[in-house]
Amino acid sequence: MGATIAAAAYAQIGVGQDCTALATNALAAAGINYHGWPAGYLSLGRTVSAAEAQPGDLAYYQNGGAGLAHIAVYVGNGMAVHGGWNGGTTSLQSVNVGSGPVFIRVGG
Secondary structure, three states: OHHHHHHHHHOOOOOEOOHHHHHHHHHHOOOOOOOOOHHHHHHHEEEEOOOOOOOOOEEEEOOOOOOOOEEEEEEEOOEEEEEEEOOOEEEEEEOOOOOOOEEEEEOO
């Protein structure tokens, strides 16, 4: 499931959308239908440590760096796909931004 979510996130790089649309679209590729505020994605699975994080895990931020909550898709090697960055487009950036990520293993 994680590989499917990560691949769906990569496929959205360059798309103009916010972070919740990115997460919703990536999860939909794995058959999970959910859309809500960033904190709501915490209810979709269990939190895992940074050492346990795998591609396809979600990364929740209480403060994504602009004073607002944020959600992204972790893709491995310290990187995540973030929606709503670089002028509102989806881009590949460090997973370590803002308040730092809380990793969510969806469906696990």
